[in-house]
Amino acid sequence: MAEAKQVIVRIKRQAGPKVAPYWEEFALPWRPAMNVIICLRDIAENPVTRDGKKTTPISYDSNCLEEVCGSCAMLINGRARMACSALVDKLEQPIRLEPFSKFPVVRDLAVDRQFMFESLKRVNGWIPIDGTYDLGEGPRMAPEIQEKAYPLSRCISCGSCLEVCPQVNDNNQFIGAAIVSQVRLFNMHPTGAMHAKERIQALMEPGGIQDCANAQNCVKACPKDIPLTESLAEMNRQAWKQALVGWLIG
Amino acid sequence: MRQPRIIVVGGGLAGLMATIRVAEAGVPVDLFSIVPVKRSHSVCAQGGINAAKNQKGEGDTTWKHFDDTIYGGDFLANQSLVKRMCEAAPGIIDLLDRMGVMFNRTPEGLLDYRRFGGTLYHRTAFAGATTGQQLLYALDEQVRRHEAEDRVKKYEGQTFLSAVIDEGGVCRGICAMDLRSMEVKTYPADAVIFCTGGIGAIFGRSTNSVVCTGSAQSALFQQGVDYANGEFIQVHPTAIPGEDKLRLMSESARGEGGRVWVPKNPADTRAAQSIPDGERFYFLEEWYPKYGNLVPRDIATRAIHRIVYQEKLGIRGQAAVYLDVTHIPKETLDRKLEGILEIYEKFLGVDPRVEPMKVFPAMHYTMGGIWVNAEDQATNVSGIYAAGECEYQYHGANRLGANSLVSCIFGGGLAGPAAVKYARNLEKGAESTSASVYENERKRQEEKNQALILPDGTENPVAIWRELGEVMTEHVTVTRINKDLEAADVKIRELQERYGRINLSDRTKWSNQTLNFARELGNMLILARVITLGALQRDESRGAHYKPDFPERDDANWLKTTRAKWLNGEIHLSYEAVDISQIPLRARRYDAAK
Numbered sequence: 001m002a003e004a005k006q007v008i009v010r011i012k013r014q015a016g017p018k019v020a021p022y023w024e025e026f027a028l029p030w031r032p033a034m035n036v037i038i039c040l041r042d043i044a045e046n047p048v049t050r051d052g053k054k055t056t057p058i059s060y061d062s063n064c065l066e067e068v069c070g071s072c073a074m075l076i077n078g079r080a081r082m083a084c085s086a087l088v089d090k091l092e093q094p095i096r097l098e099p100f101s102k103f104p105v106v107r108d109l110a111v112d113r114q115f116m117f118e119s120l121k122r123v124n125g126w127i128p129i130d131g132t133y134d135l136g137e138g139p140r141m142a143p144e145i146q147e148k149a150y151p152l153s154r155c156i157s158c159g160s161c162l163e164v165c166p167q168v169n170d171n172n173q174f175i176g177a178a179i180v181s182q183v184r185l186f187n188m189h190p191t192g193a194m195h196a197k198e199r200i201q202a203l204m205e206p207g208g209i210q211d212c213a214n215a216q217n218c219v220k221a222c223p224k225d226i227p228l229t230e231s232l233a234e235m236n237r238q239a240w241k242q243a244l245v246g247w248l249i250g
Numbered sequence: 251m252r253q254p255r256i257i258v259v260g261g262g263l264a265g266l267m268a269t270i271r272v273a274e275a276g277v278p279v280d281l282f283s284i285v286p287v288k289r290s291h292s293v294c295a296q297g298g299i300n301a302a303k304n305q306k307g308e309g310d311t312t313w314k315h316f317d318d319t320i321y322g323g324d325f326l327a328n329q330s331l332v333k334r335m336c337e338a339a340p341g342i343i344d345l346l347d348r349m350g351v352m353f354n355r356t357p358e359g360l361l362d363y364r365r366f367g368g369t370l371y372h373r374t375a376f377a378g379a380t381t382g383q384q385l386l387y388a389l390d391e392q393v394r395r396h397e398a399e400d401r402v403k404k405y406e407g408q409t410f411l412s413a414v415i416d417e418g419g420v421c422r423g424i425c426a427m428d429l430r431s432m433e434v435k436t437y438p439a440d441a442v443i444f445c446t447g448g449i450g451a452i453f454g455r456s457t458n459s460v461v462c463t464g465s466a467q468s469a470l471f472q473q474g475v476d477y478a479n480g481e482f483i484q485v486h487p488t489a490i491p492g493e494d495k496l497r498l499m500s501e502s503a504r505g506e507g508g509r510v511w512v513p514k515n516p517a518d519t520r521a522a523q524s525i526p527d528g529e530r531f532y533f534l535e536e537w538y539p540k541y542g543n544l545v546p547r548d549i550a551t552r553a554i555h556r557i558v559y560q561e562k563l564g565i566r567g568q569a570a571v572y573l574d575v576t577h578i579p580k581e582t583l584d585r586k587l588e589g590i591l592e593i594y595e596k597f598l599g600v601d602p603r604v605e606p607m608k609v610f611p612a613m614h615y616t617m618g619g620i621w622v623n624a625e626d627q628a629t630n631v632s633g634i635y636a637a638g639e640c641e642y643q644y645h646g647a648n649r650l651g652a653n654s655l656v657s658c659i660f661g662g663g664l665a666g667p668a669a670v671k672y673a674r675n676l677e678k679g680a681e682s683t684s685a686s687v688y689e690n691e692r693k694r695q696e697e698k699n700q701a702l703i704l705p706d707g708t709e710n711p712v713a714i715w716r717e718l719g720e721v722m723t724e725h726v727t728v729t730r731i732n733k734d735l736e737a738a739d740v741k742i743r744e745l746q747e748r749y750g751r752i753n754l755s756d757r758t759k760w761s762n763q764t765l766n767f768a769r770e771l772g773n774m775l776i777l778a779r780v781i782t783l784g785a786l787q788r789d790e791s792r793g794a795h796y797k798p799d800f801p802e803r804d805d806a807n808w809l810k811t812t813r814a815k816w817l818n819g820e821i822h823l824s825y826e827a828v829d830i831s832q833i834p835l836r837a838r839r840y841d842a843a844k
Contacts, residue, residue, distance in 0.1 A: 016760045031493065035597075038494045044764070045712040047755045056756040057764050061285075063459045065495040066593050068383055069289040084494070085596045106430055107761035117286060121398045126391035127350035132270055132663070138347030140359035147585070150352040150378055153387065154589075157288055189350045 005030035008050070008094040009039050011058055013108050021105075025050040025094065036076060036083035036097065037062055040109075058097075060109035067223060070156030073163070074099060074109045080160040080221050083109075100163045113159045119179045120157075123202040127192045139190035152185040152231065154224045161218035161228060167211050174211040175203070177218035181231035187238065200235070200242045209239050254673035255280065255680065257424055257439035259410045259466060261287025263382070263655060264638025264662035265445030266389035271666025272443075273393075273401040277673065280437060281393070282405045282426055284461045288390045291447050291459035292658070295382020296590055297366060297502030298374035299346070299655040301339035305356075305363050310371040312336045319653060320833050322368040322546045323617070323646020324793035324803060326479070326811070328624045328829035331643055335660045342659050343375050349388040353377050354586065364586070365505045368546040368650040368840075379500055379589035385655055405437075409766055410466045411695045413442060413473055413634060414688055421633030422683040425691045427699075430761050434695050436688040438680035440673035443627075443635040443665045444470065445658075449616050452774045452781070453727065454719015456613035457489055457498040467620055467640050468773035471780065475629045477814045478642040479618035480777070481784030484649055484794050485727050487550035488573050489612035490594060496612030497597060499573055500590050501651040503607075504543040506582065508575040510534050510550070511606075512563045522565075522572055522606040533557055538840050545840045548648045548794040551611040555728050558610075565608060574606035613727055615654065617645040617794065618784070621813055624829060626668035627661055635669050637661035642811075647793025702768050707753035711768045714745050714752075718771075718778060726782050730797050735786040739779060746775050780821055784812045787823055805835055 007028045014021040027050040028042045044057035062072040065084040072083040075098040077091060088095065103111035129135075155178050167174040183199045186192035203209045212232050219228040254277055258269045261283035272279045283290065302315040316336040320329055347353060347361065353375050354362040363372040377384035396402040407429045414423040414436055423438040446466035450458025471477045488503070488510070489496040504510070511530045518525060534553055535542040545553075554571050558564035565571065575583060575591075580603050583591060594602045620629055620636040622643055627635045637658070644657040673679070725731075725738040749772055756764040790804035791797050810825040 015758065033492060033597075035494065041494065041712065044755075045710060045716075054755070056758065059761050059763050063285055063289050063461055064291065064294050065460065066294065066497050067596065068293045068380065068589075069285070069291075069459065071285065071289050087597070087599075110761065113286075117288070117394070120391075121394055124395075124398075126395045127348070127388075128395070129345075129348050129392070131274060132345055134341045134344070135348065137344045138350075141355055142359055143355040143357060146352055146355045150354075150384075153352045153377070153384055154380060156293075156383075157286075186350070191348070192350060 007034065007039060007088055010094045010096045011108070012098040013058070014099070014105050016107055017104055024055060030088070034088040036086040036088070036095070037065055037072065039088065039095070040083070058109060059107040068156060070158035073158040073160055075101070080163040082158060082223050085223070100159060102163050102168045103159060113157065116157050116159060116162070116176070116178065119175045120182065122175070123179060123183050123199050124195065125182050125186060127186060127189055128195055129191070141190065145188060149185055149188045151226055152181050155182060155226055156224060158223060160221040160223060164217040164221040166215050166217070167213050172211060173207045175207045177212070177228040177232055180209055180212070180235045181226055181228050184231045184235050196238070197242065200238050203235060204239050204243065209235050212236070252679055252681070253277070254440040254670070254676070255438070256669050256673060257282060257437060257442045258445060259424065259442060260290070260445035260447060260638070260640070262290035262292040262445060262447050262638060263386055263389060263658035265443070266386070266393050267659045267662030268443045268445060268637055268666040269402055270389065270392050270396065271663055272670055273396040275667060275670045277670050279402045280405060280439065281402055282408050282410060282424070284407070284409050284429065286406045287393065287404065288387065290386060291462050292386040293383040294457070294459060294498065295385070295655055296379045296498060296500035297505065298364065298376035298381045298652045299343065299385065300366065300373050300650070300652040301343040301375060301656065302336065302371070302373055303340050303343065303361070303363065305360060306372040308371050310373055312339065314371065315339065315373060317833055318369045319650055320646065321838055322650040323648050324838050325646065325809065325830060325835055326482070326792060326828060327644055327646030329832040330829050331624045333832055335644060335657060338660050339656045342656060346385060346388055349392060351377055351384050351388045364502060365544060366651040367501050367504070367544045367550070368541070370541070374505065374652040376502060376586070379502055379587045382655060410446070410469065411769070412469050412691060413631070414691045415473060415631065416683055416687045419474070419632065421631055422680045422687060425695050427695070427766070429766060432759055432762055432765065434692055434699065436692050438683065438688065440676055440679045441633045441635065441669035443637060443669050444620065444640055445636070445638040445662060446640045448639045449777060450613055451715070451770070452718065452778050453613040453722045454716060455492070455494070455496050455723070457486055457496050463770040463774055464777045465770040465773040468777040470620065470634065471814070472776065472816050474816060475631050475634055476621035477619065477780055478621040479784070479812050480781040480814060481788055481812060482617035482647050482794055483613060483727060483781065484547055484615035484617060485551045485611045486547055486614035487554055487611050488609040490597060490607070491610055492597065497593055498612070498614065499594065499607060499609050501547070503573055503575055503587060503590065506575070506586055507578050508543065508573055510543055510571055510573055512557055512565060512571050516563050516565070516567055519566065522574070523576065523604070531563065540842055541840045546648055546650060548796070549840050551728055552796060554611055570608040570610050572606040573609045575602060576604060576606055611728065613723065615639065615649055617647065617649055618642045618781070627665035628668060628672070633672065635665040637665040647795060698769070699765060702752060703754055703757050703765060705751070705753070707751040709748045709751045709753060710755070711752055711764065711771050714748055715771055715774070718742065718745055718775065722778055726785055728796065730785050730795065731799065732786060732797070735782055739782050739786065742775060742778050742782065749775060780814045783821055783823060784814065788812065803838070809835070
């Protein structure tokens, strides 16, 4: 009988935020249609390394497993992507799993992406409605506006665009393409547009749109194919316009 | 006047709506969630949200929405409350629209509506095929605004362990565990609203997200909060099988004209596209000419099971049928269904615009849940409210597609103000509750952790979970036979016994996901028994609950709500009357117009 096919996975582990990382390697039985999540579950059921050493299950974030919640982003063979949609048969082995490097590690592959949610707060990332009581229908919208806005509204806050951005580093806290693109979305909405200025102002503060150096890595890394560079260009334009108007009348 | 404080547990649609309503009333909210709320399972809802706006001039009314919902639920839902929900639905759509949800539009700039299962009207508003995601984000953004203005404090990365209940049986807060520090703490509140979602993990693999374990519901049940209609489990007809998850292929695929079929010859080895129309069996259209591919989910699921297991017509002998959208123009598919087609393409590497999808039914939703009253989402324990999928109202014996989002938002919207009113009327709030009440609960939970972490057992929690999922899926989903249900209960009890000898392969004190999972597993096992015993008792067929030995609905004996209670560590089932005050009972048949 031929030897059963195996999947070799190398995982960068770290027991907590302040301790040194190390690598562990696992050999798992191959099955059809495996993804990286299935590999991590196999390890949880039998936490033994390739060389037979007992270990602990891998910590990682996951939830929907269909690439819509944004939880399971990690570096897979060096590339920022979602673990659920990373199919083993399409990956070179050994499969290398590492946590995102631009966010604080919590444990193993789990990182803290609170920065993104805080940033959404900073830019007033919402449509300011008067209240949830019945005020009738919302504003009408041309289908072509909806068709432009909808793809932007599919951002899952996975953080891939920050992970690949050279402007997100120890010396620079660029807010990231995802947030800039969200501002564009809110500014496109008829009600949101009434408060566009405040959001643009927030984008002009330190870490804002001016920190984008146009590397264009973000748009390639986005698992949802959001036109991030288009959003960056558009918000850059809006910011310049606002600055210019401010300067002229200021 | 004292300022009350309210806790919301769960940050999906229902939890966020409840949070917004409480914050709007000027009462501070502590919002607890296992995941950052933007990653809650509501993001997985695809097809849309129902409201009878009659925007296609078909003469749709909220009464017809109400009638479809009651009829679809096989008359088990309490009617007056469902009526209120259907009447509120158009206003809910308006609200979501105002919040900026990017619903699809008509050329006139109005919201577009599509058809869904169990109705003949275009009643479903949608945002591509990621409607749940879009709705969740809209509510998440509103909550973020309240958070920025200090009305809401989020506790993300916290798992609910138990309610804090005082000597008088009144809820005074919760006990939760921080999933990083593993610290167990209590949090006082005058009222707590639970919006803890689905229970898919009890069935191992389902369309649900990882966090949908039903653990919170089970923990509450073990503290005296009743659980109703647990046996009513929805199996969605069209999902992509997978080892980690059964990925949903929304009913909207059929709402937009998708057709379900199998080759007339199961040995046909041709690619699906090259099988001529005359050699295909469109069994739903043939069996249910009026509703065709848009029969309710329980009907479609049983039809697919019949095709595969009785007629032996599954594609090449496998447990699969085709869901075909290849005849729909690509432009329409990309505008209205892209989100789900992309899932199929990414996970299977096949373009469903070109090749029909292979699908099979999958556990999807629980109609049953925490017992709440028919007025304002209050449970039988003072100070505890519930809303969303975790409670049992609204859907009866089978939920219609695109009704879950509306029930989440309606229920959450009711629970918020109800909890505020309750909390404001309390003579003595959490501040007067003795510290020992909190400390005792904290200790009790801490001891549970120690009992799991310390022993040198032999049983792996993941393995127990896998076996639980297998037995539940095999015996407690589509077709239920009493002797199999009995066997399933024996098996679950055996798993409970093995659970007592659990061995955690991780005993560390930081971000220990194994410990958290083990706690959830213990709760899942108990809820699994509630579901199984409810199904065993109910000797009839109604909605999603189908017993071939009792193939008819039996209103004389079983037009009643199952109400499970936990008494002295045992599950007790009791029954109560269903509100049928609005729509008279009639036979439920989808092969003809109703």
